[in-house]
Amino acid sequence: MTMLLAFAPFIAFAIIDRLLGSVAGLFAGAVVATALLIRDVAIAGKTPKVLDIGAAVLFSGIALYAVTFDPDWSIIAVRLYVDCGLFLIVVLSLVSGRPFTIQYARETVPEQFWASPEFLQKNYVISSVWALAFAVLMATELTLLHAPQLSPRIGIFVIVGAIVGALKFTGWYSARDKSVA
Secondary structure: OHHHHHOHHHHHHHHHHHHHOHHHHHHHHHHHHHHHHHHHHHHOOOOOOHHHHHHHHHHHHHHHHHHHHOOOOOHHHHHHHHHHHHHHHHHHHHHOOOOOHHHHHOOOOOHHHOOOHHHHHHHHHHHHHHHHHHHHHHHHHHHHHHOOOOOHHHHHHHHHHHHHHHHHHHHHHHHOOOOOO
16 A cells, blocks of 8 residues: 555646646646655654655656746656656666565565565566556657557556556565565
């Protein structure tokens, strides 16, 4: 559940982007991401998570750029930039040897399993599936950006399918061997 909450800035962005426009959506994502960071650090006393920090930096940076330079971006282009940033956060977590899902898994998995190779491998696999899902989002948005004659419904179908697929895989793969959580 906490990992799903980590995607709240992206959900807020998507909703506000659709209703009020990209700049408002970017600021909504920045506000929600910052609120999650404040909640974790100040209220819950938790260590900030890579995804939360990355989302706050990503949305704030793109929002400030948009306000400062007033680029002529389409909605699809803004979504592509956001998803590229999200993909980069996940890939960098994998390359650094700290898959982003580890911080969430440690909240529900007993500490005795944290050092096991199986625990680390499971988190590499799950984080890699999320990276793949975000790559699908980027490819879909690039396609829609360069082929505007395609129906946006195709993009919505593929994007929702990729995210739901990653969520279902995460649940299934996490539950398949409880001994390594």
